Ligand SMILES: Nc1ncnc2c1ncn2[C@@H]1O[C@H](COP(=O)(O)OP(=O)(O)OP(=O)(O)O)[C@@H](O)[C@H]1O
């Protein structure tokens with residue numbers, strides 16, 4: 001038996017599979033971005049979808065890494081040309097997922113993680129249900145959510161109030177998701193997220209190389 005180190009989410013090595021569209025949604029401040037970053041660091045078979053947005057960059061955000069920051073006319077032109085797999089207006093700004101990199105990744109068997117809202121998740125469910133795995137992140141309490149938004153200290157008081165005012169409406173969409181995690185302890189939530197990904201990777205229907213693998217094993221002779 002080999003003793004190769006592996007992540008809890010390691011799929012069956014060498015067996016071809018389709019990639020997963022791994023969607024994470026939550027009310028603003030519940031911890032999607034934090035969890036996404038940790039998952040990306042821990043697992044090299046998953047990549048992030050970098051959205052386009054018309055929202056201005058926050059301090060420390062990098063164009064092309066956190067988001068591709070564009071003006072309204074550029075966004076509307078791209079949307080009308082069909083460049084987005086999904087798009088939505090959230091908190092007064094446009095956000096959209098670029099189509100081409102996502103299609104390339106899942107066809108090559110790489111998983112893509114999406115930090116998007118419930119409107120985007122609904123659109124992806126209409127367009128790519130079989131490849132989709134959805135997770136809703138809840139905060140442990142309303143007070144914790146507000147505290148996290150304030151401690152992040154990257155939005156004005158007005159923006160924080162606007163996001164808290166929307167939190168209940170957003171949380172009411174939890175029932176549209178396949179999995180729900182309460183992000184109380186960050187490390188535990190990260191582990192839970194990783195386990196979901198690991199189990200979903202092993203779904204028979206995603207493992208497109210299984211038939212060939214089983215035929216090979218059946219055909220092997222002793223000696
Ligand atoms: N389990 C946790 N315990 C305490 N603080 C947390 C936890 N998870 C995330 N945070 C903190 O809460 C703040 C908000 O997290 P984050 O930016 O990841 O939220 P988000 O859901 O991506 O929000 P948005 O939708 O606005 O982008 C950050 O400062 C982060 O460090």
Ligand SMILES: Nc1nc2c(ncn2[C@@H]2O[C@H](COP(=O)(O)O)[C@@H](O)[C@H]2O)c(=O)[nH]1
Nearest residue numbers: 051087088090095096097115116117119120
């Ligand atoms: N439907 C989409 N929603 C998106 C996308 N990118 C981000 N988001 C969601 O917007 C809000 C606000 O994000 P913030 O970075 O401004 O705090 C949050 O709920 C994100 O999940 C997208 O491409 N499509």
